[in-house]
Amino acid sequence: MDISKQKDLFDIPEHICFLNTASLSPSFKAVEQAGIDAVLQKSRPYLIPSSDFFDPVIELKQKFAKLIEVDEYERIATITSASYGIATVANNIKLEPGQNVILMQEQFPSNYYSWKKLTDHYQAELKIVQAPKTKINRGKLWNKAILEAIDDNTAVVAMGHIHWSSGTLFNLKAIREKTFQHKALLIIDGSQSVGALPFSVKEIQPDALICAGYKWLFGPYGCGYAYYGPYFDHGEPLEENWTNRLDSHNLPDLTKYQNEYKPFANRYVMGESGSFIHVKMQLAALKQVLLWTPEAIQDHCRTLSIKAAKELRNLGCYIEIDAYRSHHLFGLELPVSVDIEEFKKILADHGVFVSFRGAYVRLSCHLFNTKLDFDTFITCLKLALR
Known part of the structure; x- marks a missing residue:
């Protein structure tokens, strides 16, 4: 090729x-055709098997897991948006007064508002690392400033792999090492990088990675992906939908209510994650991105x-x-x-x-x-x- x-x-x-x-990726022709086929399939719902609520979603998680080098695909949740994924993360973090959450200057709003709400609620500090005023070695100095900002009071560092408007590249490996030293969580917004810039969960070991799916992953608007590490294995989802519970694939037994969630990140999957139109388009997109x-x-x-x-x-x-x-x-x-x-x-x-x-x-x-x-x-x- x-x-x-x-x-x-x-x-x-x-x-x-x-x-x-x-801003918004163009669909390539295979994604467009997958969407058309799915719309036509919905016209005859009696031809959609119950397995379509689950099997294509599993395949989708497996492909995204492969893209970001994750062995356990069940650590992947399909979500509606980056803000949904970030809100899920913030919903499962408690802070102490005086602790801080570190963000970058002019971070994308979806990775700001949840942290502002969280720090306000716990009377913690929202610590914004400003880009240096100088244009000489700005990226290098900004990375240095991030490392210096992380201290024993840091509970979370939430950032992109790159800055969404300037394209400044952040040294996530060094930042991860510093967060480990201070027992802080590292939450990555990969919306503007994953798919076009190599990213390895095995290498970086973030506590969570959140990605909008309609940019560099070529999915339709209204879809996204999240990786949740061990810290979030027993957290609370934003919603209680039927597919997140154990044995939910047994449709005749759905009213035999189940207290247990499916393992790992499955509890955080959005409602209607089996969206027949979105999932087919997302699968076609990820197949091509993996091929490229x-x-x-x-x-x-x-x-x-x-x-x-x-x-x-x-x-x-x-x-x-x-x-x-x-x-x-x-x-x-x-x-x-x-x-x-x-x-x-x-x-x-x-x-x-x-x-x-x-x-x-x-x-x-x-x-x-x-x-x-x-x-x-x-x-x-x-x-x-x-």
Whole structure:
């Protein structure tokens, strides 16, 4: 398989320059067809076997477990969203007054509000590690500041593998070692990394990993995945749905109420996790992502982005140095001379789709992108600079 020639798997017109997978991924054709097939199947529900409530979900968990290097697929829960997964985590953590929960500056809201509520409830501290003001070695210094922030009062460090708008890469292995030293939990939001950037639970050993499924995992909007480690084996789910209990596959015996949950992360699975439409689309998506491999995706994006980043820096943009950023997603700070509204109009006129997030213009690429896409974006910036 030529990893650089995958655009035919997608339905993206030639005149469209889509550098915005970090916002919402395009479905490739196999995912689209899986969704159509599932919609048609729902038209004849009498042909849907009861096993479809369970078996495809098991297969889905197994595929996600393989992607993140987890041996026990039952440590995977299928969820509705990243916020659902983070809320489940926070729901099972108790703090002492004076303890702290560490977050990164301008973290995505779904990985902020639950921690704000938790620390407020227990009169604990929400400790935000700010990005350094300097643009010299910013990523390196930010990583150093995170390590220095973790102390004996730290109960939780909650963060992404990368920053969702700048693409700054965090050294999770070093951060995990520091949290172990201080007996703090490490909760990772992998929504903007897992699928496009290699991640190993065996290597990092997070206490939980939460991922939205509609970005780099190419699922439909409204799906996600979570890994829950041993700390959460006996926790409380957000909801009590019938599929989370032992022997729930015996449909005739459902009113023989069961006090016990299924083992490990099964208790945290969302209600209606067997969604016949979503699951079929998710399976088609994960099969392809596993075939591509995150390593190959990251390598392709590195090849595309390094040259483009160099050109953009020469035009006066600030981008984190290549060693401290991801290559599938990176943010750039524009020169002050650029009129943002005028630049947005130029991009729209040229069919270029990117995200504006805080101080950054965020570019995110995948296997369907080519050098021409970055060239088009750079041409638009040059027009704005005139």
